Amino acid sequence: MPEYEALNADESADSTPEQTLTERSRELIEWPKLLDVLAGSAHMFRARELALKLEPSDHEEHIERLQEETAEARRILDESGDIGLGGLIDPRPDIDRAELGGMLVGEELSRIGGVLRSLWEAREAAHALGRETPMIGTIAAMIPDLRWLDERIGEAIDDRGNIKDSATPNLGRLRSGVGEKYRRLATHLERFIARPKIRGAIQAPVIATRGERLVVEVRSDQRSSVPGIVHDVSNTGQTLFVEPFDAVELCNGWREAAAEVTREEEKVLRRLSGLISDRAGDALMAIEAAGRLDLVFTRARLAHSMRASRATTLPAGDATALTLMNVRHPLLGESAVPISLSAGPGFRALVITGPNTGGKTVALKTAGLAVLMHQCGMQIPGDPLTEISVFNGVYADIGDAQSIERSVSTFSSHLGAVVDVLEEADDRSLVLLDELGTGTDPEEGSALARAVLDHLVEHCIPTIVTTHHRAVAEHAGASPGMQNAAVELNPETMMPSYRVSMDTPGRSYAMAVAERLGLPENVLDRARLFLSPEHSATEALLIRLQRERADIEGQMAAAEAYSAEAEATKRDLDRRVRAVTEAQDDLVEETRAELQREAEDVRSSLRQIQRQASQERDLAVVRREQERVRRSLQRADRFKVTRPAESEKIEPEAAPPPPRPVTAGDVVEVRGLGAQATVTEVNADGSANLILGNARVTLNIAQLKVVTPSEGITASSESRITMSTPMVDAPTRELDIRGIRAIEVHEQVVAFLDEAALLGLTSVRVIHGKGTGALRDATREALRLHPAVGGFERSEQAMGGDGSTEIDLL
Structure with missing residues (x-):
């Protein structure tokens, strides 16, 4: 017996330490596997280490900061791309050796320089985004600037780790000497x-070479023919490797030169190793900060690959502990069926019932993984409506934990785990219990399960349990603080849906599965007789509820499809409206340009009229030119563009009253010119004699429009692009340009002179003020260039002096 006890003691001493409840729970929900997946998304060696050791936070502010970091990194990935840091070899062992006084070789120094360069490039890439990602910028700012160290390394070591000839003033010369001595010896x-x-x-x-000496291969039977030093013998003994005596001094010179080169190279390596030793702390800090930066991007990369969303962190004391909305198990990939479930509001314990392989255990693991992911700053593969409280622990008992070696049954293992959970959990913990009460007598097992649930609810501990016991589901439905949920099989195919339906207990499907598998009908009928009436009634009710829910879900799916189709149609209509609007805007711009060209043509025609009238003094010529201008204006009128506001209702315009006949004494407007004249006589041939300014002209009555006192210009609700010649109520001899900019003077003065010449005025005045003289100078420059101007001078003192200019027209 003593020997047996001693052996037992030795085995106990060598055994693996017992896992804590937290470690065991995380392993049961497959948290280590998820961390492996996360580490696979890391680019940098340090980020992989950090990912594998990731610990969830239980502080709300810290969790929100981690989530914001991930959100910023994901925006960068989506908009600007990754920050790099891939393909780096861990230089920390080399840095540690340098810090201890060791001499690094060229490859190690080159590797360290490359890592420092990559870390700085990642910092710069993060900083380039500026204020949009302040948290990423803060982490990147922790990477110290060691570019100078990388530059020192690069000055002496090339990318392949070779020491450059320029590393020291003498190295290149010494290497040349070695080469020369080697060539002399070889020759x-x-x-x-x-x-x-x-x-x-x-x-x-x-x-050949033996022991860093150059030798020749001599036959062993001819040894005496070649005097020299034997450095080696072949395996067969047939060949001797001899250094001839007359080559010894040459070889010595070569080796001495090579040794001098080696000493010079060692100086370079020791100097650079010393620099790294001096800044080892900064280098390790840069690696650590870059590792943390890449860890943030690792979380973002995983979120991108999983099409994950940021969950909402519920405040402490919220009535809801957990709400998952279409969350997929993160280890099952795209094939995972989205799960929706909640713990609250109004209840703290959720009891999931249903058949085996229906997805109950997957639902438990999904909930546990979602909590840990969120509290580690990871996004959840589900809808952004997911809400998660801050838990101080996730405690789980999942699967078959029987141990033959320890003679522990399934029931005992489960019950032992439940005991541990009840001792450890509090109102800030999440408890996940699979198949509660299974593995023993159904009546006693269900009684224990109900008692455990009551205990958890009384202590306000958020809980999700799965069970096969109908009595436990009935207890949850009748007890405050608890709610039922179900996983179901397709009633036709008997295949699991893997979905969780809230607020209803699940069916066992035992009879349906037995029937589908071919159990004899007489056996099934006898089994049904053994069922209690209450059980049969409950099963019938659940079947009816399942069918009604399936109908409702089908209707909802159809409604969502219609909604999606309507939304797509709306987007298409919006796109078409935008296209029409853009086309209309283009048309407006084209029309505006055309009108500007027409306006310039009219202006040129008016100037031509002025020149011809002044030169030829022929009214018929003026009339022909006026008619040409009128036709130009009519062409321009074809380019009117009307764009009523969408909110306005355009009422039809009332028909204009019939025109009144033109009579002597009427003030009329000359159509096409926009000028007013007085009718002196109406002729029998349909023409009228007019006084137009200082000129007498005869025009067709059809070109005249009677201007009545009540007639005016009314503002239109339409937005129009139009052009017309200026409406002149009476000849004016003055133009006041004070207050405008000098650059605008030419256009206004030219237009004023054009109008004055057309009206037959012989003298006009432009008031420009004194000021700095800029308006005066611009005015007189325009007068010098205008063909209708005969001369100009400053006004008399009484009329404004230098503040105005008198102009004589031809």
């Missing part, structure tokens, strides 16, 4: 081998 040996009296003793006409 000497080649000539030695070619000597006629030596040629017969040579085994092969090649130069």
Whole structure:
């Protein structure tokens, strides 16, 4: 017996330490597997380490900060791309060795320089985004600037780890000397081998190396023919590797030069290793900060690949502990069926019942993983409507935990785990219990399950349990603080739907599955007789509820499809409206440009009229030019564009009253010119004699429009692009341009002079004020260029002096 106890003690000492409840629970819900998946999304070696050791936070502010970091990183990935940090080899062992005084070789130094360069590039990439991602910028700012160290390394070491000739002032010269001495030695040996009296003793006409000495291959039976030092013998003993005596000094010179080069190279390596040793702390800090930065992007990469969303963190004391909306199990990929369930409001314990393989255990694991993911700053593969409280622990008992070695049954294992959970959990914990009360007598097992549920609810501990016991589901339906949920099979195919239906207990489907598998009908009938009437009635009710729910879900799916179709149609209509609006805007711009060209044509025609009238003094010519201008204006009128406001209702315009006949004494408007004239006589041939300014003209009555005192211009509700010549009520001899900019003077003065010349005025005045003289100078420059101006001078003092200019027209 003592020997047995001693052996037992030794085995106990060597055994693996017992897992804590937290570790065991995380393993049961497959948290380590998820961390492996997360680490696979990391680019940098340090980020992979951090991902595998990720610990959920139980502080709301910290969780929100982690979530915001992930959200910022995901925006960067979606909009700007990744920040790099991939393909780096961990240089920390090299840095540690340098810090202890070791000398690093060129490859190690080059590797460290490359890592420092990549870390700085990642920092710059993060900083380039500015204020849009402040948290990412804060983490990136923790990477110290070690570019100078990378530059020092790069000055001496190339990308392949070779020391450059320029690393020291002497290194290049020393290496050249070594090469020269080697070539001299090799040439000497080649000539030695070619000597006629030596040629017969040579085994092969090649130069070999032994112990960093150049040697020739000599036949062993001809040893005496080649005086020298034997450095080695072949395996067969047939060949001797001999350094001829007359080559020893040359070889010594070569080796001494090579040793000097080695010493010079060691100086370079020790100097750079010393720099790294001096800044080892900064280098390790840069690696740590970059690892944390890449960990944030690792979470974002995983969220992107899973099409995940940011969940809402519920405040402490919220009536709801957990709400999952279409959340997929993160380890099952795209094939995972979305799960929706909640713990609250109004209840703390959710009891899920239903058949085996229906998805109850997957629902438990999904809930546990979603909580841990959220509290680690990871996004959840589900809808953004998911809400999760902050838990101080997730405690689970899932699966068959029997142990043959320890003689522990399934029931005992489950019950032992439940005991541990009840001791550890509090109102800030999430408890997940699979098949509560299973593995023993159904009546006693269900009684224990109901008692455990009562205890958890009394202590306000958020709980999700699965069970096969109908009595437990009935207890949950009748007890405050609890609610039922169900997983179901398709009634036709008997295949699981993997969906969780809230607020209803699940069916066992035992009879339906037995019937589908071919159990004899007489056996099924006898089994049904053994069922209690209450059980049969309950099962019938659940079947009816399942069918009604399926109908409702079908209607909802159809409604969602119609809604999606309507939304797609709306988007298409919006796109078409935008296209029409853009086309209309383009048309407006084209029309505006055309009108500007027409206006310029009219202006040119008016100037032509002025020049011809002044030169020829022929009214018929003026009339022809006026008619041409009128036709131009009519062409321009074709380009009117009307764009009524969408909210306005355009009423039909009332028909205009019939025109009154033109009579002597009427003030009329000359159509096409926009100028007013006085009728002196109406002729029998349909023409009228007019006084137009200082000129007398005869025009067709059809070109005249009677201007009545009540007639005016009314504002239209339409937005029009139109053009007309100025409406002149009476000849005016003055133009006041004070207050405008000098750049606008030319256009206004030219238009004023055009109108004055057309009206037959012989002198006009432009009032420009004194000021700085800019308006005066611009005015007189325009007068010098205008063809209708005969001369100009400053006004008399009484009329404004230097503040105005008198103009004589031709």
